[in-house]
Amino acid sequence: MAALATHVRHAVGKALRETGSAMERAGMALGGDQSFWDHTSRHTTTVSFADSQPCVAPDSCVAPSATIYGAASVGSKATVGAGAVVFGPSVIGDGAVVGANSVVHADVLGSCADGAVVVEPVPAGEHWAGRPAKKV
Incomplete structure (x- = not known):
């Protein structure tokens, strides 16, 4: 049971990181020439x-x-x-x-x-x- 909870926690964490990165890329693309690109390390x-x-x-x-x-x-x-x-x-x-x-x-x-x-x-x-x- 603990292994399942750990697996779920890691999967949810990865999904949240991926979603945040995608949202950041989308926001930078919308900014066009006026955007500031700050590369975030994963x-x-x-x-x-x-x-x-x-x-x-x-x-x-x-x-x-x-x-x-x-x-x-x-x-x-x-x-x-x-x-x-x-x-x-x-x-x-x-x-x-x-x-x-x-x-x-x-x-x-x-x-x-x-x-x-x-x-x-x-x-x-x-x-x-x-x-x-x-x-x-």
């Missing part, structure tokens, strides 16, 4: 997977173009850069930094450079870089 920062919900601390900084999937969690004062992807069940620790365009498959308690592919846990106080990421 990107979703957190994506639930099956019954797993991402957990993001309210005082963390997750870029609008980053994606947190499944059971991943982002700790207090952590930063997830633009275009980064964090897969659950990874844990981004308190104050940790995930660089732009990084792909995270393991816990990050320290920091990783832009574009790093993290497949092993990054301990606190360490900086990792590369594909796959290694300690620098």
